[in-house]
Amino acid sequence: MMRLKKLYELLFNLYGPQNWWPVDEEYHRKKGTDKREEVIIGAVLTQNTSWKNVERALENLKREGEFSLSFIREVNMEELKRLIKPSGFYNQKAERLKDIAHFLNPTHRVKTIQREELLKVRGIGKETADAILLYAGDRLNFVIDKYTQRFVGRFLRIRGNYEDLKSFFEESLPRDLYIYKEFHALIDEHGKRYCRSTPLCGECPIKDICLSASPSF
DNA sequence: TACCAGGTGGGAA
DNA sequence: TTCCCACATGGT
Numbered sequence: 219m220m221r222l223k224k225l226y227e228l229l230f231n232l233y234g235p236q237n238w239w240p241v242d243e244e245y246h247r248k249k250g251t252d253k254r255e256e257v258i259i260g261a262v263l264t265q266n267t268s269w270k271n272v273e274r275a276l277e278n279l280k281r282e283g284e285f286s287l288s289f290i291r292e293v294n295m296e297e298l299k300r301l302i303k304p305s306g307f308y309n310q311k312a313e314r315l316k317d318i319a320h321f322l323n324p325t326h327r328v329k330t331i332q333r334e335e336l337l338k339v340r341g342i343g344k345e346t347a348d349a350i351l352l353y354a355g356d357r358l359n360f361v362i363d364k365y366t367q368r369f370v371g372r373f374l375r376i377r378g379n380y381e382d383l384k385s386f387f388e389e390s391l392p393r394d395l396y397i398y399k400e401f402h403a404l405i406d407e408h409g410k411r412y413c414r415s416t417p418l419c420g421e422c423p424i425k426d427i428c429l430s431a432s433p434s435f
Numbered sequence: 436t437a438c439c440a441g442g443t444g445g446g447a448a
Numbered sequence: 449t450t451c452c453c454a455c456a457t458g459g460t
Contacts, residue, residue, distance in 0.1 A: 238441090261441085268440040271458055306457040310443080343443050363441060406441055415439070 222390040225373065226397060228424060229404035236403035239353035245280060254328050256285040257354035261346050262314050263305040274304035290319035314341025328355040344380050352402070356395055360387040361402045365409030372413060372430035 239257045246253040259279070263272045276285070278301040283289050290298065299312045321339050322328065328350065336347040344362070351357040362383045370376045370383060378386070391397055412422040419425050 264440090265442040266440065266455085267442085267457075268459070271440080271456095274458085304457060306440090307442090307455045308457085310455060314443085341443070345442060349441080361441085365441075403441085410440090 222387065223392065223397075225427075226391070226401045226404065228427070229408055230400060232423060233404055233407050236400055236407060238399055238403035239349075242280065242285070245285065249284065249286075251284065251286045253285075254354040255287045258287065258318065258322065258328070258350050259285060259290065259315065261349045261353070262311055262318065262341060263302060265307070265311070265346065267306050272305050275302040278302070278304070287319040287322055290315050291323075310341070317341055331355070333359065344384075348384070352395075352398055358388070358393055358395060358398060360384050360391070360398055362387070363402075363406070365406045365413065366402065368415070369405045369409060369413055372417070373424075373428050375429045 239260065241253045241256045241260075243253065245251070246256070256276075260272060260276065263275050279285055279289075283293060283297075283301055293301075295312060295316065298315065299308045302308050302311055302315070305311060317340050322331075331351075333347055333351060336342050336350060337344065342350070348359040348361040351359040352361055362380050366387075367377075367383065370386070376383070376386065387401075391401070408424075412418045419428070422428065
């Protein structure tokens, strides 16, 4: 079986660095806000939503509000819903953002918070928790999403639940933050281009190493 | 028109 | 435990 690290290198050579998580560095420099809070807000807004729609919501927040948890805490609920509306599921997401913003107050710093604590917050599931820990907290937590499950299912014939796959990646890869961040983003990029739910295997540039001749999911 | 997108929580089986 | 559904906007 092709080693995971080799697969990472293959995708990296194919697509180049993805530089996730995208944040507006200049905005945070000027405003003196914490870019990690933009990651947290984006992680909730992107739940089952295309990033394009999340960007619209983030633009609204930038224009009429602020990328900060203190803003989320203070803003009126109806106003928050209006701002994040383009990202869909805005009723739930507004409530979740409020919950998270109150939970991640200054006594709970992202750099030291435990995964189990994050998972207790309503609206933070495993994927969102790991995305926050990895991209906002620089913690070695590999993020598993639908693309990742599809990818290892097809390319490596490996299936399992969230924790199984997370352990597989974490035990197989070097403990390197850059690789964790890039590999997850690269898998998503490949998933968007070719390894879709209805895959474009004929056009896939790495179909030769795929173990799935007839993808079933 | 139908499907999908950087998921989660809750209830039924 | 596993499966199914609601949650909602916007692109293809």
